[in-house]
Amino acid sequence: MTRFDEFKDIQKKLKAYGLVLNIASWDSNTEAPKDCFPYRSEMLSIISGEHFSLMTSQTYQDIIRDLLDQQDDLSETQYKEVEKAKKSLDKIVKIPKHEYVEFSKLRNMANRVWEEARENEDFEQFKPYLEKIIDFQKKMVSYRSSTTQPYNVLLDDYEEGMDMDKYDHFFQTIKDELVPFVQDILNNKPKEKPSYITESFPKQKQKQFVEYLLEVFDYNLNRGVLKESAHPFTWNTHSKDVRLTVRYLENYVFSSIFAAIHELGHALYEQQVDEMFDMTNLNSGASMGIHESQSRFYENIIGRSKAFWEAHFDKLKTLFSHQLKDVEIDDFYHAINWVEESFIRVEADELTYPLHILLRYELERAIFNDGISVDALPELWNKKMKSYLNVDVEKPSDGILQDVHWSGGAFGYFPTYALGSAYAAQLYYAMKEALDIEKLVKDNNIKAINTWLKENIHCFGSRLKPEEIIQKVTNEPFNPKYYIRYLKEKYTELYLKK
Ligand SMILES: [Zn+2]
DSSP: OOHHHHHHHHHHHHHHHHHHHHHHHHHHHHTOOGGGHHHHHHHHHHHHHHHHHHHTOHHHHHHHHHHHHTGGGSOHHHHHHHHHHHHHHHHHHTSOHHHHHHHHHHHHHHHHHHHHHHHHTOHHHHHHHHHHHHHHHHHHHHHHOSSSOHHHHHHHHHSTTOOHHHHHHHHHHIIIIIHHHHHHHHHHSOSSOOGGGGSOOOHHHHHHHHHHHHHHTTOOGGGOOEEEOSSOOEEEEETTEEEEEEOOOTTOHHHHHHHHHHHHHHHHHHHTSOGGGTTSTTOSOSOHHHHHHHHHIIIIIITTSHHHHHHHHHHHHHHTTTTTTTOOHHHHHHHHTOOOOOSOGGGOOTTTHHHHHHHHHHHHHHHHHSOOOGGGHHHHHHHHHHHHHOOOOOSGGGTTTSOSGGGGTOTTOTHHHHHHHHHHHHHHHHHHHHOOHHHHHHTTOHHHHHHHHHHHTGGGTTSSOHHHHHHHHHSSSOOTHHHHHHHHHHHIIIIIOO
């Protein structure tokens, strides 16, 4: 048995534990009855413990070290596998086990307190936990690297290769170019939102439309499942088991339609990873940012385009003949791209969305880099909301308490959402050189687009790093100007052309 065989052997065991834990989490989020959790978490914590012990075992660490010492004997893919394993290992192995466990307990606790605080509209209740989480996170990061700036370590965790320099440039571009443009649009938009948007659309018919969308996007049901859950998500273990969920809101039909297309973007990516990676740790998307680029490409660039609805509006009208009786496609196209001042990130439209992320990036940067106190955060949050989105936050649930991320210690995560949208735009202009996207979409030939994405991005799984993908597909490094161009082209046409 070679050293690499030994490595594969342990990888396979880790994957087996991973499969069990993943299936359980899919079940927890879709089917599991609510009283099952105390028993379940106790049993699962045993499996997690086994997984952790194997992953941090001295044997495994020695194998990885040896393989990296003799990397000339490895093929390129083998090397990438080992390199990725080393990276996951480094994230946990230097942290004393008791502190790792303590941090995990703190996060569970903080999550419960956050939920309560949000309900009570009481930031003070959450504040001591947020302080503890931040201190703990700083300490965790210091174990891993004493030289890299803490926020850079976290940013790299969520998007390999990204750091404050790169994000500063990105968000400065958004601030300079997009903030004034959004103001312009908001000043020029019609005051009244069309009322049919919030009429009642029966759930059963929404479901029928979502099933129709699965076909339109050529999602492979032999390798996937559609279910309902409180928050839509995509779940996968390898290319032949990629599932997604949606939820149906009777009075807001756009929710299920666009969440479905968004999750389909994530799911198609995973279904199209080359099966040669199934048994490796490279068998999933390249990064959070690249993943989000795919979901947002399908959701916004395809799903919210006029061409898409030229092909599918009739189908929607047949299902909802009463609700959409007097609605013309142009009005519908406007309604699905409605821009407005809003408090809540997850409900924001495509154009104002990055401003919500800009605010969070600036706050996280201030927390980790400038040591700003937690006391100062709510006021800073509200001030930025006023200046970027022109809204006055009146209660914490509309402001600083709206997102779950910080209660789980997930700092550095938010920026990938905006980055994903920006990647999507850059990839879109590259794709346009090769394909007549508008025509393909109008002709209901999404398959051709899927194939292009498969060959250029999806098939590689995580064998290529995010920056390698962007460079390879677009012939230049990440450049936010494409995102600005895309948004300005689309929303000028929609709102500023009289
Ligand atoms: Zn997503």
